[in-house]
Amino acid sequence: xxxxxxxxxxxxxxxxxxxxxxxxxxxxxxxxxxxxxxxxxxxxxxxxxxxxxxxxxxxxxxxxxxxxxxxxxxxxxxxxxxxxxxxxxxxxxxxxxxxxxxxxxxxxxxxxxxxxxxxxxxxxxxxxxxxxxxxxxxxxxxxxxxxxxxxxxxxxxxxxxxxxxxxxxxxxxxxxxxxxxxxxxxxxxxxxxxxxxxxxxxxxxxxxxxxxxxxxxxxxxxxxxx
Amino acid sequence: xxxxxxxxxxxxxxxxxxxxxxxxxxxxxxxxxxxxxxxxxxxxxxxxxxxxxxxxxxxxxxxxxxxxxxxxxxxxxxxxxxxxxxxxxxxxxxxxxxxxxxxxxxxxxxxxxxxxxxxxxxxxxxxxxxxxxxxxxxxxxxxxxxxxxxxxxxxxxxxxxxxxxxxxxxxxxxxxxxxxxxxxxxxxxxxxxxxxxxxxxxxxxxxxxxxxxxxxxxxxxxxxxxxxxxxxxxxxxxxxxxx
Numbered sequence: 001x002x003x004x005x006x007x008x009x010x011x012x013x014x015x016x017x018x019x020x021x022x023x024x025x026x027x028x029x030x031x032x033x034x035x036x037x038x039x040x041x042x043x044x045x046x047x048x049x050x051x052x053x054x055x056x057x058x059x060x061x062x063x064x065x066x067x068x069x070x071x072x073x074x075x076x077x078x079x080x081x082x083x084x085x086x087x088x089x090x091x092x093x094x095x096x097x098x099x100x101x102x103x104x105x106x107x108x109x110x111x112x113x114x115x116x117x118x119x120x121x122x123x124x125x126x127x128x129x130x131x132x133x134x135x136x137x138x139x140x141x142x143x144x145x146x147x148x149x150x151x152x153x154x155x156x157x158x159x160x161x162x163x164x165x166x167x168x169x170x171x172x173x174x175x176x177x178x179x180x181x182x183x184x185x186x187x188x189x190x191x192x193x194x195x196x197x198x199x200x201x202x203x204x205x206x207x208x209x210x211x212x213x214x215x216x217x218x219x220x221x222x223x224x225x226x
Numbered sequence: 227x228x229x230x231x232x233x234x235x236x237x238x239x240x241x242x243x244x245x246x247x248x249x250x251x252x253x254x255x256x257x258x259x260x261x262x263x264x265x266x267x268x269x270x271x272x273x274x275x276x277x278x279x280x281x282x283x284x285x286x287x288x289x290x291x292x293x294x295x296x297x298x299x300x301x302x303x304x305x306x307x308x309x310x311x312x313x314x315x316x317x318x319x320x321x322x323x324x325x326x327x328x329x330x331x332x333x334x335x336x337x338x339x340x341x342x343x344x345x346x347x348x349x350x351x352x353x354x355x356x357x358x359x360x361x362x363x364x365x366x367x368x369x370x371x372x373x374x375x376x377x378x379x380x381x382x383x384x385x386x387x388x389x390x391x392x393x394x395x396x397x398x399x400x401x402x403x404x405x406x407x408x409x410x411x412x413x414x415x416x417x418x419x420x421x422x423x424x425x426x427x428x429x430x431x432x433x434x435x436x437x438x439x440x441x442x443x444x445x446x447x448x449x450x451x452x453x454x455x456x457x458x459x460x461x462x463x464x465x466x467x468x469x
Contacts, residue, residue, distance in 0.1 A: 152379065156372045160362040170355040170376060173348040174383045180390040208386055215379050222296050222371045 007092045011100025016107060018077065025073055029066045029112045036062050037119045051124040056187035060179050062116050063139075064146065064172075067109050071150040072167050074101055075158035084224070094221035098151065102216065105147045113143050126190060134195035135186065138202055142182040145209030149174060152216040155223045177208045229439050236435035243428030250421040258418045270328040276423040277320040278346065280430045284314030285349060287434075288356070289381030292374035301445060304370045307377060309437035311356055313430045318350045341391035348387055352380040366448075 019025055040058060044051055051058075078084035087097060117139070120126045129135060150171055157166045185201035254272045261268035291307035294300075325343055326336045337343070356376050363369030 149379070152375070156359060156375060159365075159368055159372065160359060161364065162358065162362040166355070166358055166362065169351065169358060173351040173355070174380065174387070176344075176348060177383070177386040177390040204386065204389065208383075211382055211386065215382050219296070219375045219378060222375055223368075225368075225371070 004093070004096055007096040008100045008103060011087075011092070011097055012103035012107070015077070015101065015104035019104070019108065025070045025108060026111070029070045029108070030115055032066045032069055033062055033112060033116050034119055036065070037116075037123050041123060052126050052190075055120050055124055055126045056190055057179075057183045059116055059120055059186060060142070060183045063109070063113050063143065064175060064179070066112050066116070067143075067146055067150060068168060068171070070108055070112070071105060071147070071154045072157070072164035074105060074151055074154045076164075079158070088224060094224060095217040097224070098155075098216050098220035102144075102147055102151045102213070105151050106144050109143050109147050110140060113139050127192070129189055129192060131195075134198065134202075135189045138182065138185045138189065138198060138205065141202065141205045141209055142178055145178055145205060145212050146175070148209060148212035148216050152212075152220060152223070155220065159223065177204060181205050181208075229442060232435050232439045232442075236432045236439065239428050239435065240432035243425055243430075243432050246421060246425030246428060250418060250425050253418040253421060258414050259412060261415070267328055267331040270324050272418050272422045274321060274324040274328060275419060276426045277317045277324065278342070279423060280426045281314050281317035281321055281346070281349070283427075284310045284317060284430060284434075285353075285381065285384075288314060288353075288377045292377035292381075296371065296374050296378065301370075302442065304374065305438050305441035305445070306434075307374065308360070308441060309434045311353055311377070312437055313433050315350070315353045315357075316433070317426070317430065318346055318353065321346050322350060339391075341388075344391045345384075345388060348391075349380075349384075352376070356380070 040051065044054070075084065078087060117126075117128070117135075121128055150167070153167055153170045154164075156170065157163055160166055181201040181204045185198035185205070188198045188201075189195065250272065254269050258269070258272070260266055287310040288307050291303045291310060295303035295307060322343075325346070329338065329340075329343075330336050356373050359376050360369045360373040363372055
Protein backbone atom coordinates (compact mmCIF):
# COMPACT_ATOMS: atom_id res chain seq x y z
CA UNK A 1 0.00 0.00 0.00
CA UNK A 2 2.80 2.38 0.97
CA UNK A 3 4.61 1.47 -2.21
CA UNK A 4 1.47 2.12 -4.25
CA UNK A 5 1.06 5.63 -2.85
CA UNK A 6 4.77 6.18 -3.40
CA UNK A 7 4.30 5.31 -7.07
CA UNK A 8 1.34 7.67 -7.41
CA UNK A 9 3.33 10.43 -5.80
CA UNK A 10 6.37 9.75 -8.02
CA UNK A 11 4.26 10.18 -11.18
CA UNK A 12 2.54 13.30 -9.82
CA UNK A 13 5.82 14.80 -8.63
CA UNK A 14 7.35 14.25 -12.07
CA UNK A 15 4.49 16.07 -13.80
CA UNK A 16 4.51 18.88 -11.26
CA UNK A 17 8.26 19.27 -11.59
CA UNK A 18 7.93 19.56 -15.38
CA UNK A 19 5.23 22.15 -14.83
CA UNK A 20 7.31 24.04 -12.27
CA UNK A 21 10.17 24.30 -14.73
CA UNK A 22 8.20 25.22 -17.84
CA UNK A 23 5.18 26.92 -16.24
CA UNK A 24 3.40 26.48 -19.60
CA UNK A 25 0.07 25.11 -18.46
CA UNK A 26 -0.21 27.32 -15.40
CA UNK A 27 0.49 30.41 -17.49
CA UNK A 28 -2.02 29.37 -20.17
CA UNK A 29 -4.79 28.52 -17.73
CA UNK A 30 -4.17 31.52 -15.46
CA UNK A 31 -4.17 33.99 -18.33
CA UNK A 32 -7.26 32.31 -19.74
CA UNK A 33 -9.16 32.77 -16.48
CA UNK A 34 -8.31 36.47 -16.11
CA UNK A 35 -8.96 37.25 -19.78
CA UNK A 36 -12.30 35.41 -19.76
CA UNK A 37 -13.36 37.43 -16.73
CA UNK A 38 -12.43 40.64 -18.59
CA UNK A 39 -14.42 39.59 -21.65
CA UNK A 40 -17.33 38.60 -19.41
CA UNK A 41 -17.36 42.13 -18.01
CA UNK A 42 -17.97 43.52 -21.51
CA UNK A 43 -20.37 40.75 -22.51
CA UNK A 44 -22.91 41.63 -19.82
CA UNK A 45 -24.91 44.82 -19.65
CA UNK A 46 -24.24 45.80 -16.05
CA UNK A 47 -27.20 48.16 -15.92
CA UNK A 48 -29.55 45.24 -16.53
CA UNK A 49 -27.92 42.33 -14.76
CA UNK A 50 -25.28 42.41 -12.08
CA UNK A 51 -22.37 40.04 -12.84
CA UNK A 52 -22.54 38.83 -9.25
CA UNK A 53 -25.88 37.17 -9.99
CA UNK A 54 -24.26 35.06 -12.70
CA UNK A 55 -21.01 34.52 -10.84
CA UNK A 56 -21.61 30.97 -9.57
CA UNK A 57 -22.44 29.61 -13.02
CA UNK A 58 -19.67 31.59 -14.69
CA UNK A 59 -17.10 30.34 -12.18
CA UNK A 60 -17.94 26.75 -13.09
CA UNK A 61 -17.95 27.41 -16.82
CA UNK A 62 -14.58 29.16 -16.57
CA UNK A 63 -13.14 26.29 -14.50
CA UNK A 64 -14.38 23.76 -17.09
CA UNK A 65 -12.95 25.66 -20.04
CA UNK A 66 -9.64 26.45 -18.35
CA UNK A 67 -9.44 22.84 -17.19
CA UNK A 68 -10.05 21.66 -20.74
CA UNK A 69 -7.16 23.81 -21.89
CA UNK A 70 -4.79 22.26 -19.35
CA UNK A 71 -6.01 18.66 -19.39
CA UNK A 72 -5.59 18.40 -23.14
CA UNK A 73 -1.85 18.70 -22.56
CA UNK A 74 -1.65 15.86 -19.99
CA UNK A 75 -0.51 13.25 -22.48
CA UNK A 76 0.89 15.59 -25.13
CA UNK A 77 3.63 16.05 -22.57
CA UNK A 78 4.52 12.37 -22.84
CA UNK A 79 4.51 12.16 -26.62
CA UNK A 80 7.95 13.70 -27.04
CA UNK A 81 10.91 11.31 -27.17
CA UNK A 82 8.64 8.33 -26.42
CA UNK A 83 8.24 9.38 -22.80
CA UNK A 84 4.95 7.48 -22.49
CA UNK A 85 6.66 4.21 -23.51
CA UNK A 86 9.18 4.85 -20.79
CA UNK A 87 6.40 5.33 -18.26
CA UNK A 88 4.63 2.20 -19.41
CA UNK A 89 7.66 -0.05 -19.03
CA UNK A 90 8.21 1.31 -15.53
CA UNK A 91 7.13 -1.23 -12.87
CA UNK A 92 4.06 0.83 -11.95
CA UNK A 93 0.48 -0.45 -12.21
CA UNK A 94 -1.63 1.39 -14.80
CA UNK A 95 -4.08 2.67 -12.23
CA UNK A 96 -1.25 4.22 -10.18
CA UNK A 97 -0.14 5.96 -13.36
CA UNK A 98 -3.67 7.28 -13.83
CA UNK A 99 -4.01 8.41 -10.20
CA UNK A 100 -0.62 10.12 -10.37
CA UNK A 101 -1.73 12.04 -13.44
CA UNK A 102 -5.02 12.90 -11.74
CA UNK A 103 -3.19 14.14 -8.66
CA UNK A 104 -0.87 16.40 -10.66
CA UNK A 105 -3.75 17.76 -12.74
CA UNK A 106 -5.85 18.27 -9.60
CA UNK A 107 -3.10 20.32 -7.96
CA UNK A 108 -2.92 22.53 -11.05
CA UNK A 109 -6.66 22.89 -11.41
CA UNK A 110 -7.27 23.59 -7.73
CA UNK A 111 -4.86 26.49 -8.13
CA UNK A 112 -6.75 27.66 -11.20
CA UNK A 113 -10.06 27.33 -9.31
CA UNK A 114 -8.74 29.47 -6.45
CA UNK A 115 -7.57 32.04 -8.99
CA UNK A 116 -10.99 32.02 -10.68
CA UNK A 117 -12.79 32.70 -7.42
CA UNK A 118 -10.28 35.41 -6.50
CA UNK A 119 -10.68 37.08 -9.90
CA UNK A 120 -14.46 37.07 -9.61
CA UNK A 121 -14.24 38.44 -6.08
CA UNK A 122 -11.92 41.21 -7.26
CA UNK A 123 -13.59 42.14 -10.56
CA UNK A 124 -17.25 41.60 -9.73
CA UNK A 125 -17.40 42.13 -5.97
CA UNK A 126 -18.46 38.55 -5.34
CA UNK A 127 -18.52 38.18 -1.56
CA UNK A 128 -16.66 35.16 -0.21
CA UNK A 129 -18.61 33.80 2.80
CA UNK A 130 -17.12 34.39 6.26
CA UNK A 131 -16.47 30.68 6.68
CA UNK A 132 -14.99 29.71 3.29
CA UNK A 133 -14.60 26.01 4.14
CA UNK A 134 -17.96 24.79 2.73
CA UNK A 135 -17.32 26.70 -0.52
CA UNK A 136 -13.79 25.31 -0.68
CA UNK A 137 -15.21 21.81 -0.13
CA UNK A 138 -17.68 22.16 -2.99
CA UNK A 139 -15.07 23.58 -5.37
CA UNK A 140 -12.47 20.98 -4.42
CA UNK A 141 -14.85 18.02 -4.80
CA UNK A 142 -16.08 19.27 -8.16
CA UNK A 143 -12.59 20.04 -9.44
CA UNK A 144 -11.31 16.57 -8.54
CA UNK A 145 -14.32 15.00 -10.30
CA UNK A 146 -13.67 17.09 -13.39
CA UNK A 147 -9.99 16.14 -13.41
CA UNK A 148 -10.76 12.44 -12.86
CA UNK A 149 -12.98 12.30 -15.94
CA UNK A 150 -10.88 14.72 -17.97
CA UNK A 151 -7.63 12.85 -17.42
CA UNK A 152 -9.20 9.57 -18.57
CA UNK A 153 -10.62 11.18 -21.72
CA UNK A 154 -7.47 13.13 -22.50
CA UNK A 155 -5.70 9.76 -22.54
CA UNK A 156 -8.16 8.75 -25.25
CA UNK A 157 -8.03 11.94 -27.31
CA UNK A 158 -4.22 11.94 -27.26
CA UNK A 159 -4.41 8.69 -29.24
CA UNK A 160 -6.76 10.05 -31.91
CA UNK A 161 -6.13 12.18 -34.98
CA UNK A 162 -8.53 14.83 -33.69
CA UNK A 163 -6.56 15.28 -30.46
CA UNK A 164 -7.70 18.00 -28.07
CA UNK A 165 -10.57 19.10 -30.29
CA UNK A 166 -12.37 15.87 -29.44
CA UNK A 167 -12.07 16.37 -25.67
CA UNK A 168 -15.05 18.72 -25.16
CA UNK A 169 -17.34 16.46 -27.22
CA UNK A 170 -16.54 13.52 -24.95
CA UNK A 171 -16.36 15.44 -21.71
CA UNK A 172 -19.11 18.06 -21.78
CA UNK A 173 -22.19 15.81 -21.99
CA UNK A 174 -20.98 14.08 -18.84
CA UNK A 175 -20.29 17.33 -16.98
CA UNK A 176 -23.98 18.14 -16.60
CA UNK A 177 -24.20 16.81 -13.00
CA UNK A 178 -21.04 18.68 -12.05
CA UNK A 179 -22.21 22.01 -13.45
CA UNK A 180 -25.78 21.61 -12.17
CA UNK A 181 -24.96 20.79 -8.58
CA UNK A 182 -21.62 22.62 -8.43
CA UNK A 183 -23.15 25.88 -9.60
CA UNK A 184 -26.24 25.44 -7.39
CA UNK A 185 -24.17 24.87 -4.25
CA UNK A 186 -21.76 27.69 -5.13
CA UNK A 187 -24.68 30.04 -5.75
CA UNK A 188 -26.25 29.22 -2.38
CA UNK A 189 -22.96 29.59 -0.51
CA UNK A 190 -22.08 32.88 -2.22
CA UNK A 191 -25.56 34.16 -1.35
CA UNK A 192 -24.74 33.49 2.29
CA UNK A 193 -27.19 30.63 2.84
CA UNK A 194 -26.24 28.20 5.64
CA UNK A 195 -23.99 25.35 4.43
CA UNK A 196 -26.70 22.81 5.32
CA UNK A 197 -28.65 24.00 2.24
CA UNK A 198 -25.89 22.73 -0.05
CA UNK A 199 -25.40 19.37 1.65
CA UNK A 200 -27.43 17.52 -0.99
CA UNK A 201 -25.53 19.12 -3.86
CA UNK A 202 -22.24 18.31 -2.20
CA UNK A 203 -23.26 14.67 -1.83
CA UNK A 204 -24.12 14.43 -5.53
CA UNK A 205 -20.81 16.08 -6.42
CA UNK A 206 -19.01 13.56 -4.20
CA UNK A 207 -20.89 10.71 -5.92
CA UNK A 208 -19.90 12.10 -9.32
CA UNK A 209 -16.26 12.32 -8.28
CA UNK A 210 -16.32 8.81 -6.88
CA UNK A 211 -17.87 7.37 -10.06
CA UNK A 212 -15.35 9.25 -12.22
CA UNK A 213 -12.37 8.06 -10.17
CA UNK A 214 -13.61 4.46 -10.10
CA UNK A 215 -14.19 4.48 -13.85
CA UNK A 216 -10.74 5.95 -14.41
CA UNK A 217 -8.97 3.45 -12.16
CA UNK A 218 -10.83 0.55 -13.78
CA UNK A 219 -10.63 1.62 -17.42
CA UNK A 220 -7.38 3.52 -17.79
CA UNK A 221 -5.35 0.38 -18.53
CA UNK A 222 -7.41 -0.23 -21.67
CA UNK A 223 -6.45 3.06 -23.25
CA UNK A 224 -2.68 2.97 -22.72
CA UNK A 225 -2.02 -0.64 -23.69
CA UNK A 226 0.71 -1.40 -26.28
CA UNK B 227 -23.90 -18.25 -34.15
CA UNK B 228 -22.88 -18.54 -37.75
CA UNK B 229 -23.16 -15.49 -39.98
CA UNK B 230 -25.79 -17.24 -42.09
CA UNK B 231 -28.07 -17.68 -39.05
CA UNK B 232 -27.52 -14.05 -38.05
CA UNK B 233 -28.51 -12.82 -41.50
CA UNK B 234 -31.56 -15.04 -41.68
CA UNK B 235 -32.68 -13.87 -38.25
CA UNK B 236 -32.19 -10.29 -39.47
CA UNK B 237 -34.36 -10.94 -42.55
CA UNK B 238 -37.17 -12.57 -40.54
CA UNK B 239 -37.18 -9.92 -37.79
CA UNK B 240 -36.97 -7.20 -40.43
CA UNK B 241 -40.04 -8.44 -42.30
CA UNK B 242 -42.00 -8.78 -39.06
CA UNK B 243 -40.85 -5.34 -37.95
CA UNK B 244 -41.84 -3.65 -41.21
CA UNK B 245 -45.22 -5.41 -41.19
CA UNK B 246 -45.88 -4.25 -37.63
CA UNK B 247 -44.68 -0.75 -38.51
CA UNK B 248 -47.26 -0.55 -41.30
CA UNK B 249 -49.88 -1.93 -38.92
CA UNK B 250 -49.18 0.58 -36.17
CA UNK B 251 -49.19 3.49 -38.60
CA UNK B 252 -52.63 2.37 -39.71
CA UNK B 253 -53.63 2.23 -36.05
CA UNK B 254 -52.21 5.69 -35.38
CA UNK B 255 -53.86 7.35 -38.36
CA UNK B 256 -57.20 5.54 -38.66
CA UNK B 257 -57.99 3.39 -35.69
CA UNK B 258 -56.99 4.73 -32.30
CA UNK B 259 -59.38 7.27 -30.66
CA UNK B 260 -58.25 10.88 -30.46
CA UNK B 261 -57.06 11.92 -27.02
CA UNK B 262 -59.53 14.36 -25.40
CA UNK B 263 -57.37 17.17 -24.02
CA UNK B 264 -54.44 17.33 -26.45
CA UNK B 265 -56.29 16.41 -29.62
CA UNK B 266 -54.82 15.06 -32.81
CA UNK B 267 -51.21 16.01 -32.01
CA UNK B 268 -51.12 13.41 -29.26
CA UNK B 269 -50.77 10.77 -31.97
CA UNK B 270 -47.08 11.67 -32.30
CA UNK B 271 -46.73 10.00 -28.91
CA UNK B 272 -47.11 6.54 -30.52
CA UNK B 273 -43.96 7.20 -32.53
CA UNK B 274 -42.11 9.16 -29.86
CA UNK B 275 -42.43 6.90 -26.84
CA UNK B 276 -41.46 3.55 -28.43
CA UNK B 277 -38.51 5.25 -30.15
CA UNK B 278 -37.33 6.52 -26.77
CA UNK B 279 -37.62 3.09 -25.22
CA UNK B 280 -35.73 1.44 -28.05
CA UNK B 281 -33.08 4.19 -27.96
CA UNK B 282 -32.47 3.68 -24.26
CA UNK B 283 -32.45 -0.09 -24.70
CA UNK B 284 -29.84 0.28 -27.44
CA UNK B 285 -27.67 2.41 -25.21
CA UNK B 286 -27.85 -0.21 -22.49
CA UNK B 287 -26.81 -2.81 -25.05
CA UNK B 288 -23.85 -0.65 -26.12
CA UNK B 289 -22.71 -0.31 -22.51
CA UNK B 290 -23.12 -4.03 -21.81
CA UNK B 291 -21.31 -5.17 -24.97
CA UNK B 292 -18.56 -2.57 -24.42
CA UNK B 293 -17.96 -3.65 -20.84
CA UNK B 294 -17.83 -7.35 -21.73
CA UNK B 295 -15.64 -6.54 -24.73
CA UNK B 296 -13.10 -4.80 -22.49
CA UNK B 297 -13.27 -7.72 -20.11
CA UNK B 298 -12.92 -10.60 -22.62
CA UNK B 299 -11.35 -8.81 -25.58
CA UNK B 300 -13.65 -10.67 -27.98
CA UNK B 301 -13.84 -8.75 -31.27
CA UNK B 302 -17.42 -9.85 -31.95
CA UNK B 303 -18.64 -7.98 -28.88
CA UNK B 304 -17.23 -4.78 -30.27
CA UNK B 305 -19.06 -5.38 -33.56
CA UNK B 306 -22.25 -5.84 -31.53
CA UNK B 307 -21.65 -2.66 -29.50
CA UNK B 308 -21.10 -0.64 -32.67
CA UNK B 309 -24.18 -2.10 -34.35
CA UNK B 310 -26.29 -1.27 -31.28
CA UNK B 311 -24.87 2.27 -31.13
CA UNK B 312 -25.81 2.91 -34.77
CA UNK B 313 -29.36 1.72 -34.11
CA UNK B 314 -29.51 3.79 -30.93
CA UNK B 315 -28.40 6.87 -32.84
CA UNK B 316 -31.27 6.40 -35.33
CA UNK B 317 -33.89 6.01 -32.61
CA UNK B 318 -32.66 8.87 -30.42
CA UNK B 319 -32.74 11.03 -33.55
CA UNK B 320 -36.39 10.01 -34.04
CA UNK B 321 -37.08 10.96 -30.42
CA UNK B 322 -35.37 14.32 -30.84
CA UNK B 323 -37.30 15.20 -33.99
CA UNK B 324 -40.73 13.90 -32.97
CA UNK B 325 -40.47 15.47 -29.48
CA UNK B 326 -40.12 19.13 -30.58
CA UNK B 327 -42.82 18.67 -33.25
CA UNK B 328 -45.21 17.62 -30.52
CA UNK B 329 -43.94 20.22 -28.03
CA UNK B 330 -44.47 23.07 -30.50
CA UNK B 331 -48.19 22.33 -30.52
CA UNK B 332 -48.72 21.02 -27.00
CA UNK B 333 -46.40 23.31 -25.03
CA UNK B 334 -46.08 26.15 -27.55
CA UNK B 335 -42.31 25.86 -27.85
CA UNK B 336 -39.88 23.81 -29.94
CA UNK B 337 -37.45 23.30 -27.15
CA UNK B 338 -37.63 23.37 -23.41
CA UNK B 339 -35.18 22.17 -20.79
CA UNK B 340 -37.40 19.31 -19.93
CA UNK B 341 -35.51 16.46 -18.20
CA UNK B 342 -36.18 13.59 -20.56
CA UNK B 343 -35.66 15.74 -23.63
CA UNK B 344 -32.36 17.01 -22.25
CA UNK B 345 -31.25 13.53 -21.27
CA UNK B 346 -31.96 12.23 -24.79
CA UNK B 347 -30.02 15.10 -26.35
CA UNK B 348 -27.05 14.35 -24.09
CA UNK B 349 -27.29 10.65 -24.96
CA UNK B 350 -27.18 11.61 -28.63
CA UNK B 351 -23.96 13.55 -28.04
CA UNK B 352 -22.42 10.68 -26.07
CA UNK B 353 -23.13 8.42 -29.08
CA UNK B 354 -21.56 11.05 -31.33
CA UNK B 355 -18.40 10.97 -29.22
CA UNK B 356 -18.48 7.18 -29.37
CA UNK B 357 -18.36 7.24 -33.18
CA UNK B 358 -15.89 10.13 -33.46
CA UNK B 359 -13.38 8.43 -31.17
CA UNK B 360 -13.56 5.29 -33.27
CA UNK B 361 -13.32 6.98 -36.65
CA UNK B 362 -10.45 9.28 -35.68
CA UNK B 363 -8.17 6.54 -34.37
CA UNK B 364 -5.76 5.05 -36.89
CA UNK B 365 -5.11 1.82 -35.01
CA UNK B 366 -8.31 -0.23 -35.36
CA UNK B 367 -7.80 -2.11 -32.11
CA UNK B 368 -7.12 1.00 -30.05
CA UNK B 369 -10.14 2.73 -31.58
CA UNK B 370 -12.32 -0.15 -30.41
CA UNK B 371 -10.98 0.07 -26.88
CA UNK B 372 -11.37 3.86 -26.81
CA UNK B 373 -14.96 3.60 -28.00
CA UNK B 374 -15.73 0.88 -25.45
CA UNK B 375 -14.34 3.05 -22.63
CA UNK B 376 -16.48 5.98 -23.81
CA UNK B 377 -19.53 3.69 -23.93
CA UNK B 378 -18.98 2.38 -20.41
CA UNK B 379 -18.19 5.76 -18.83
CA UNK B 380 -21.21 7.28 -20.56
CA UNK B 381 -23.49 4.60 -19.15
CA UNK B 382 -22.02 4.95 -15.63
CA UNK B 383 -22.87 8.64 -15.68
CA UNK B 384 -26.43 8.24 -16.92
CA UNK B 385 -27.94 7.92 -13.40
CA UNK B 386 -26.24 11.14 -12.29
CA UNK B 387 -27.20 13.02 -15.46
CA UNK B 388 -30.73 11.71 -14.93
CA UNK B 389 -30.72 13.11 -11.39
CA UNK B 390 -29.44 16.49 -12.56
CA UNK B 391 -31.95 17.00 -15.33
CA UNK B 392 -34.79 15.96 -13.01
CA UNK B 393 -33.68 18.36 -10.39
CA UNK B 394 -35.33 21.11 -12.37
CA UNK B 395 -39.07 20.75 -12.17
CA UNK B 396 -40.48 18.51 -14.81
CA UNK B 397 -42.85 19.81 -17.45
CA UNK B 398 -43.04 16.47 -19.21
CA UNK B 399 -46.23 14.42 -18.94
CA UNK B 400 -45.82 11.93 -16.11
CA UNK B 401 -45.45 8.28 -17.12
CA UNK B 402 -48.73 6.90 -18.44
CA UNK B 403 -47.65 3.45 -19.61
CA UNK B 404 -44.84 2.24 -17.34
CA UNK B 405 -46.68 2.57 -14.02
CA UNK B 406 -46.87 0.29 -11.04
CA UNK B 407 -50.68 0.17 -11.14
CA UNK B 408 -50.84 -0.70 -14.84
CA UNK B 409 -51.19 1.57 -17.89
CA UNK B 410 -53.56 4.54 -17.45
CA UNK B 411 -54.66 4.50 -21.04
CA UNK B 412 -57.66 3.74 -23.16
CA UNK B 413 -57.23 0.04 -24.10
CA UNK B 414 -57.00 0.90 -27.83
CA UNK B 415 -54.28 3.43 -27.11
CA UNK B 416 -52.36 0.87 -25.06
CA UNK B 417 -52.69 -1.63 -27.93
CA UNK B 418 -51.30 0.95 -30.36
CA UNK B 419 -48.37 1.81 -28.10
CA UNK B 420 -47.44 -1.81 -27.63
CA UNK B 421 -47.77 -2.57 -31.37
CA UNK B 422 -45.45 0.36 -32.06
CA UNK B 423 -43.03 -0.75 -29.38
CA UNK B 424 -42.98 -4.28 -30.79
CA UNK B 425 -42.55 -2.97 -34.33
CA UNK B 426 -39.59 -0.81 -33.53
CA UNK B 427 -37.94 -3.31 -31.26
CA UNK B 428 -38.06 -5.77 -34.18
CA UNK B 429 -36.80 -3.15 -36.65
CA UNK B 430 -33.98 -2.30 -34.27
CA UNK B 431 -33.02 -5.95 -33.73
CA UNK B 432 -33.07 -6.55 -37.48
CA UNK B 433 -30.84 -3.53 -38.19
CA UNK B 434 -28.63 -4.61 -35.31
CA UNK B 435 -28.17 -8.12 -36.73
CA UNK B 436 -27.49 -6.84 -40.26
CA UNK B 437 -24.92 -4.32 -39.06
CA UNK B 438 -23.35 -6.94 -36.85
CA UNK B 439 -23.05 -9.38 -39.76
CA UNK B 440 -21.65 -6.61 -41.96
CA UNK B 441 -19.05 -5.70 -39.34
CA UNK B 442 -17.94 -9.31 -39.13
CA UNK B 443 -17.65 -9.52 -42.90
CA UNK B 444 -15.62 -6.31 -42.94
CA UNK B 445 -13.29 -7.74 -40.32
CA UNK B 446 -13.03 -10.91 -42.40
CA UNK B 447 -12.25 -8.90 -45.54
CA UNK B 448 -9.50 -7.10 -43.64
CA UNK B 449 -8.01 -10.44 -42.60
CA UNK B 450 -8.14 -11.75 -46.17
CA UNK B 451 -6.37 -8.64 -47.36
CA UNK B 452 -3.76 -9.00 -44.62
CA UNK B 453 -3.26 -12.66 -45.58
CA UNK B 454 -2.84 -11.73 -49.25
CA UNK B 455 -0.07 -9.29 -48.33
CA UNK B 456 1.51 -11.68 -45.87
CA UNK B 457 0.84 -15.34 -46.84
CA UNK B 458 2.01 -16.65 -43.46
CA UNK B 459 -1.21 -15.29 -41.90
CA UNK B 460 -4.43 -17.18 -42.38
CA UNK B 461 -7.80 -15.45 -42.83
CA UNK B 462 -9.56 -17.87 -40.46
CA UNK B 463 -11.62 -18.36 -38.27
CA UNK B 464 -14.59 -17.34 -40.39
CA UNK B 465 -13.23 -18.57 -43.71
CA UNK B 466 -15.45 -21.64 -43.76
CA UNK B 467 -18.81 -19.88 -43.69
CA UNK B 468 -18.08 -17.04 -46.07
CA UNK B 469 -18.93 -17.74 -49.73
